Structures are given as structure tokens and as C-alpha cells.
Amino acid sequence: MRATRRQLLTGVASVVCLSGDLRATSAWADTPANVVQASESEIAVAIHDATVGSEDSVARIPVALSMPTNRTIALEYIARDRENARGDRSEAHASTSQAIARGYLIFQPGEQQKTIVVPLPRPLQAGRSLEVELSDYFIYPQHVYTSRIGRITAGDGTPSYPTPRNDLFELPPLPARGTVVFSDDLRDPEFASDSGFRSDGRPCWQSRPSHGRRQDGNRELGYYADPTLNPEAKVWGIDPSTGQRFIQAEYVENGLSDGKGDKLSPGWQPTVPFKYTAAMINSRTLFNRITSGSYVEFDVRFSKVAGSWPALWLKRDNNQPPLEIDILEAFIKSDSYPADAVTSSIHWLGENGHRTFGASVPLTHVEPGADIFSRFNRFGCFIGEKQIVYYFNDKPFCAMPNLLGPGSWYMLVDVAVGGIVGEPSDASAFPARMSIASVKVIQYG
Template identity: 30%
Template sequence: MTDRSTVWAVTLLLASTLAAPAAGAQPPGPPAGYRLVWADEFDTDGPPDAARWSHDTAHNKTGWHNHELQYYGSPADRNAVVSGGRLRITARRETPSTAPDWGGQRYTSARLLTRGLAEWTYGFFEVRAKMPCGLGTWPAIWMLGSGGRWPDDGELDILEHLGSQPDRVFSTVHTAAGSGGHGVGGAQRLPDACTAFHDYQMHWTPEGVAFAVDGFQHFHYARLDAGPRPWPFDKPQFLLLNLAIGGDLGGPVDDSALPATLEIDHVRVYQKP
């Protein structure tokens, strides 16, 4: 889920074959010696906890990155709601034409982030979620550098999913030194991504970043210091949760598939003491 000040096309250089999880594999906990430092279990019904999450609506008027089609709502719009122990981010076919920052969109959704509230350097990140599916949906669980300079501060895409490829999930790394606007990553086949919850995980250390689903690793990105721009992942990053509609990767939208909901059971961050 690349993030830019201007709209660019997205190119992902994914693994040529899909990884397949080992039969009977059990989701492991965090690495030995790590402790829980931040979490949201979504156990209080209502809007997302304002002490943990803010709503990003900054580009509604001008249009969002990657030619996406959604308008991202505020807490009052109820596109992101906690109920029954889960966060539900819902995309709808509706036109919020009375909103002062409306940019002509015909779809609404939500984009939550921890920027300014919680940021981390290194750790084990786990988000248990169920994908929305529906042609044109593009959910993402990801991180951006707190410095606000893309791609110099780096981007870590823990999980992305496309409604046009419902049985496949993928993870991507963006850096100025390594790949710039072209993501480098890996994919995993997950036939029940839209019907079951899975643990989407990332282990970020000074030596590299590993991505997994239910403990099965499908991509590892080793530290790279190349050229005049250093490895960016030694600085804080914040977490984002969003459900985009359409765009360069989301593709054509099936309006009959909406509303569609990304469900999140928990978000947990572990670090070494």
C-alpha cells in the first residue's frame, strides 16, 4: 500500500511462485525474550479508541494515492466501528457529497493510523484479521516511517489482499535504496482468507524484516545499505489499517459486493526489554 504526496502507479515485484503453508502448522507466539508493549483487543464497543487510533482524511479533497476511489470517513461516519470484540472497517457504495472535503468519490471507507500516538523501532507485530473480499477491495495492514518522507523513510506492508485474487495475500517492502516505488516482496496462498481469521505477522530487527501468516514465513528482506541512501528501518514507524477501493491494484469494483468489511480481532506489538 504505497503512500506518496503525488499519485504514482504501483508495481509490485512479488515472488514468482506462491508459498503454501505447511499442513498442521501452529501459530507461534512472539520470539523468546519479547514482551507485549502495545495492543488493542477491541473489547469496548463504539468508535476506535482515540488514544490509540486517529482517522486519516487528509487527501479526501484531492484524491487518494494510487488512483483509489474511496472517501475516508471520520469517526462520525462510522466506517470504522468496534463491536463484539472486533474492529470492523466497512467500505460502502455511497456519495458523501455534503462533506466539506468531498472530492467526488462514490465510495466511503476508513483509514486508521497510530501516527503521533504510538510508533516503534523494531519488534514483532501481529494483527489477527479476516479479509473482506469483493471485487475492487484492497485492504492493507502496514507501516510508514514517522519522518514523513516517502520512500526515504521506508514502508513495511505486513499484509495486502485483493478482492480480485481472494485466495492470495502478500507482503512488501519499499525503500529508496533498494526499490523505491517498486515493492519487493512475497506472496502466500491462503484459500480461506475471506472466511477465517489469520495471524498476519512481521518480525523487524536491525538485520532484516520477516513476514508470516500463522507463523509460516513467506518473505524475508535482509538489511541493505546501498548507494547514498541508507537502510531506513532503524527509525520509528507507525501502523496503518485501511480498506481501499479500486485503484491501480484494487482494479474494477463490483458495486454489488458492497458493503464489504475488513474485520480485525486484535493488534499486538512485542519488543525486547
């Protein structure tokens, strides 16, 4: 949930009509022309040109990483048909180009080479070209982007190329024969409190981050409210139609009272009162023994409200920054947010301070028709000694190297407002709700 930055290189390939058979320049030569090596274990991406004959119906575009990846990387491509081949590269002209194909490439750990196959709407004629633009899928907010547009017009020659291919390394399935060490449906009336303890002294979920009720570092617009402390806010409840727990972020037109005759406001914007609540529960006092060999799973459903930021994540039990495992984040910036997109990541301390690896993965890659808004889904992660693997409805979809150690960890579930996703565009769309059917931890080994 912490806003950070990392770079992922992008590039653009041109598909051009030349006489002769289909050929492509190598995307995995020793020093590919489109690769700029990034620093501190970053992986650069190369996409190279392809040439097609006048009768070809598809173009095959080699894409390669500068080294086999140690983490999931999701890339999107868009193939565009340029109306004018005389070299108008202006932004206005780019907007008039026609997208003829789009899709994504998923590089799993160990993979280095993939091929984009672009169907041609018609055989390319001399003077016509296609451009295939490659970028990080779904614009993971922490990234910085560069983009090159290369373009080649008609010419002669028959270049040589190696056969493009797709690497395939399967992510590990869920382990078998584990022991459930924690399970909760969150339906108890005293399931959460400010202190993390019930009135009788037993531990429960805590209704805020460990450091307080604001996330000023992210410039969030929601105050992490508790209905006992903030009577203007509902924050959570039981859905009468399903009997299941929900937490929610809300719009409070008149702002939240500080109980002293004034309004609560963000530390970074002290003259502007909080007009949104955020909702969080964490298991810091209830269960904080997640470690190597643990599988953590949440059965949840989200609502699509622009300006909301639901997440499921883990923090170290000593709250040492920036150590964090984000099982998923949904950066809902607009109503057009795709129903199958989530971002999974890790945060750790590297040689140059706070570091993060993350990937925004289209879940239809593992389950056709995936939808995080219309139904409940099970999201989980297995913490291995060397690798952290993320699962969607028991299917692995993403993996990161374990650069954080064994833990121990505790769970956080929240719906934030603002920050990375910006200010909500329609306050009347709130509340932004997360429904929770169950939470469990299984220990293996």
C-alpha cells in the same frame, strides 16, 4: 500500499520426447540461455528444457535464480499439453492447450535452485510436447511480465545434465521471551478520531492517512470517511455476533457531502463525486515506537469484495516517503481471488528513487487450508536489523532485506477501494469489511 513497478523475468520450458534416459540441460550454468540480467539488484530467473524417454512418467524441470535471493520470490508454473506439435504458436491455439499440472515454487532468502516435477498423463510420443510456463505467482500488480514459449519436437540424442535439486533455507521462527509494549482490542467507543485524540485529550487511533482523507496518487475511488465528519458513512462498528471491532468500505449511491452543499470528489477526477467510502485507522498519535526488535501482529478477518484493497502496514513516524513495510495487501480484483493469497513488501529509497521488493505468497505453503476470509488469522512481522520476516499464525512465510533502517514506525489498517484493483464490478457486494480481534506489539531485546 503505494503503486510502483519492478520487473521479474519469466520464461518457458519445453518438455519433449526423445529416445534415451531422462536428461536436462543445466539451469545453473555460468550463462544460462534464458537469463537476462535485470538492473539494480533485480534477480533473473532461468527455466530450462528437459527431455524424457518414451517410458518416463515424470519430467523434472530445473529452475534457477541468477544469484541466491535476498528476499522471498514466489513463482507459479503451468504445464500444458499441446494438441498440435507442428508449431502453431498463435494466441488462439494457445488457448486450446490443456493444462496438466500447475503449482508454485517458493524461493526463500539464500535459495537459488529448485526443481519442478511434472507428472506425465501418459508417456510422451514422438511429435508431442509439453510446455511449462513460469510466471510471478498471483501477478503482483507492480510487476511487468515477459514470457517466452520454447518448444522442441522429437529428435535423437542423449544430452547430459546435473541432477536437479531443491535448496532449502528455513526462515527464522518467532523470537521468545519478549515484552508486550502495546495491545488493543479497539472496542472503546472513542477508539478513533480525525485528530488522533479522544475528547479528553488522550491519544487514540487516527481515522485517516496523515496527509488527509484522499489517496489521489493511487487513483483510489474511496474517500477515507469518519462517521463524525461524514454522517452518510458508517465506516466502523462492533459486530453484535462477535463483539469485535470492524472497519469497512461502503457504497454511497448519492455520494458524500462536503458539508457546503456540494459533493466530495477525487482530486484526479474532480467532476465525479466519491460514491465509495474507504476506512483507515493509524496509530501515529497512539503508538509510534515500533523499531528494530519489534514484532507487530494483527488478528483479522477479511471479506472478499471485488474492487476492495485491505492492507496492514507500517509507516515511518516522520512520514518520510516512500519508506513503508506492507505486512500484507490483498488485491481483490475479482470474485475469483484465492482465499490463501497475500502480498508482503517493503518500499524504500534506492539510487534511482522509489524502490520496492514484494512477494505474493500462497499461504497454503505454510498452513494447509489457509483462508483469509472465512476465519480470523494472525499476521505479523518482525523487524530485524538486517531482515524483516512476515508470519502467518506464528509461522514464517516471507522475508525481505531490511533496507529501511530501524524506524521508528507506526501502524496503519485500512480497506481501500479502486486504485490498483480497479473499479468495483458490483456495488451491491459492499460493504467490504475487515474485522479486527486484536493488535499488539512485542519488543525483543
